[in-house]
Amino acid sequence: MTEYITVAQVDQLLGTGWEGSGDKSLAVEQANAYLNTLTFKAWETQPDSVTRAGAELAKEAAAGNLFADSEGALKRKRVRADTVESEKEYQDGAVARSGALEFIDALLSPWIVKRTTTAILARL
Numbered sequence: 124m125t126e127y128i129t130v131a132q133v134d135q136l137l138g139t140g141w142e143g144s145g146d147k148s149l150a151v152e153q154a155n156a157y158l159n160t161l162t163f164k165a166w167e168t169q170p171d172s173v174t175r176a177g178a179e180l181a182k183e184a185a186a187g188n189l190f191a192d193s194e195g196a197l198k199r200k201r202v203r204a205d206t207v208e209s210e211k212e213y214q215d216g217a218v219a220r221s222g223a224l225e226f227i228d229a230l231l232s233p234w235i236v237k238r239t240t241t242a243i244l245a246r247l
Contacts, residue, residue: 127158127169128177136178145185153189154180162236176230183223 130147133154142150154177163173183189 124155124159126155128154128174128181132174133178133181136175137182141178141182142185145187147181147185150181150185150189153184154178157184157189161231162238163234164236166234170234172230173234176227179223179227179230183221183227188221188223 128151130151133141133147133151157180158173158177180189
């Protein structure tokens with residue numbers, strides 16, 4: 124597994140206490156695991172935005188938000204006041220995203236290889 128970020132780098136970028144009550148080493152390991160799922164464009168030296176994204180990922184991981192369960196996007200919500208009834212329906216395949224993950228995506232976006240699919244049909 125490629126190491127994109129280290130504990131020392133996260134400490135330097137985010138200062139002390141970024142991990143809260145989380146485990147620094149585990150958080151950095153999870154951040155690196157996340158970054159290893161992406162396909163990056165080639166670079167001579169790692170861009171600062173990728174390092175910063177790694178630090179932000181580690182912070183999210185330490186808070187338990189990186190590989191956390193999510194409810195997904197709300198499709199329908201129903202509430203009755205008289206008999207106190209509440210109902211929520213989530214969209215199929217929807218995943219909730221935090222603002223921090225949106226920021227991370229913005230940092231990584233210029234360096235990620237966009238995958239396109241091209242269908243090639245062969246005549247039989």
